[in-house]
Amino acid sequence: MIWLVIKEIKIRLKYRFVWVNMALTPFFIIGPYVFSSKIAKVESLTESVLIGSLLWYWLNQYFFGVGDAFTEEREEGALISVVLSPVSLLSFLFSKAIDTFLMNLYITFFTLVFFWLSGIALRISLFMFMLLAASGLYITFFSIFFAALALWKRRIGSVNSTVQFFLGIVSGMVNPVENFPLYIKFISYAVPLTYLISMGRKFISGQINASEASKSFIALTLLGIGYLVVGVLFLKKAENELRKKGEWESW
C-alpha cells in the first residue's frame, strides 16, 4: 500500500505548479465565506465559519482523492495494473486516503498562514490537530462508500462536485445545522462531517467537555464504521460486476 502512496507523491513532484495551486486554491475558495462572516464583526463567528469551511475543504479533497480514485486511475490507464497486482481495491483506496491526508496537512498549513496574514487566526491546538486527523479517517470511510458506488455505477462519479457542495451545506459548513428544518437535520446527522464541524466549533468557543466530545466521537465512529462496512460490501459487489462485464478499463 505504501508503494502506491510513494507513487502518488512521485507523480505530484513532477508537476511543480500543482504545489502552488494546492497552497493557494483553498484560501480563495473558502475565503469568500470567511471574509463575509467578518462583516458581522464577531470574531467567534469568523472562526466558526473558518473551521467549518476548512473541514469541508478536507472532505472535498477526500472526495477527489479517494472518491474519484478509480475514475482517475482508469483515465490514466493504470487501474488495470493495480487490479492485477496483489493490492486489494480497499488497500488501493486507503493508499489514496493516506496521500490525501498528507496533502491536506500541506494545504491546511498554507491556508491558515494566508488567513493569519489577512488578520484571521485559528488556534491550532493538539485537540484541533487530532480533530483534523480524525476527520481524515472518518471522511475516508465515507469516501470509500462513494468510491465503491462510483466503481459500480460509474456515472455517479460525474456528480462528485455536486455531492461535495450538498454535503458542505447540510453538514453546516457556514450555517450550523441547529438552524435547519427538521428534515434537513435528519440528513445532516447522517453525514460524518456534521459532527466534526460541530466539535470544532464547540472547541473554539470553549463549550466542549469530555463527556460531550466522547458522545460525538461514539456517534461518529458508529456512523463511520457503518459507511465503511457498506462501502466494503459495495466494493466487493462492484468488483464482481466488473469481473463479469470486463469493464475495468472503461470510463
Added chain:
Amino acid sequence: MSLQKGDATVKRVIELRGIRKSFGKHIVLNGVDFFASEGDFRVIVGENGSGKTTLLKIMIGLLLPDEGQVKVLGIDVKKHWKKLSSRTGVVLANERSLYWKLSAWENLDIFGGIYGVPRKVRREKAKELLERVGLWEHKDKPVENFSTGMRKRLLLCKALIHNPKILFIDEILNGLDPAAVREMVDYLSELNSSGLTIVMISHVLHVLPDNAQVALLRNGKIEIQARYRDIKGEKNDVYKVFERLIKGSDGDENDLAGDQGD
C-alpha cells in the same frame, strides 16, 4: 496434476475446462478447454474478435466466465484470483498501464515494491531487465517520452520484476519493427528455455519459436492445437497456412501433427 511428456514428468499449470462467455447475446467463448504444462510456450491465434483476449483475461481472473472451471497454478481463479497475482506476470495490450509521468526505473521500482520484492533484489532485477531489453540508458526518461516499442519492452520488464511462474502476454509484438519483433521473440524464447511458462496472444506469426504450441480460436472454441514447426512446414509461408486454417476452408488442419488438448 502431473503428466508424462516424453521421459520427464511435467506439471500442468493451466487448466481451463468448458469455458463459456457471452456479452449480452453475443457468444464469445463456447466451451473452450485449454491446458498448459510447466515450461510450455503457448500461442493463441485467431481473427479479430475471436475471443483471444477474453480467454486470456479469464485465465488471469480479470474476467469471470459464465460457465467452466479455471485453475492456474492449482488456484481456483474464479474464487481466489488475487492469490495468483504475485505468481504470474501479465502484459496487456494497453500501453497506458504504466505510469507515464514516471521514469522506466521508477516504474519498475514502484511495481517491484507493490509486488513485495525486497529493495536489493528489486534494484538488481530492474537493472538486469532494463539492460537485457536495451532500455538501461533510457532508465531515467519519463515513459511518456518513450516510443511504442520501448513501452512494450518496459511492460515486459514490469511483468517480470517479481519473477513470475507464468507470463501472460497480449499482443506484445504489434507495432514493433522487424528487428524489435525478432529481439522480443528471442528474449521470450530465452525466458521460456529457463523454465518460464508463457501464454501469448499474437497476430505476428512468422517469427515464433519452433517449440511454441499454437492454439487456434475459432467459432468460440479452440479448434486446432499444433506445434509451430508443424504449421510452418517446409514452405515457411505461415500466414497463408493460418489464413486457410482460420477460414476453415480446406483440409489443412488434418495435415497438422497436433497435440490436441493434452
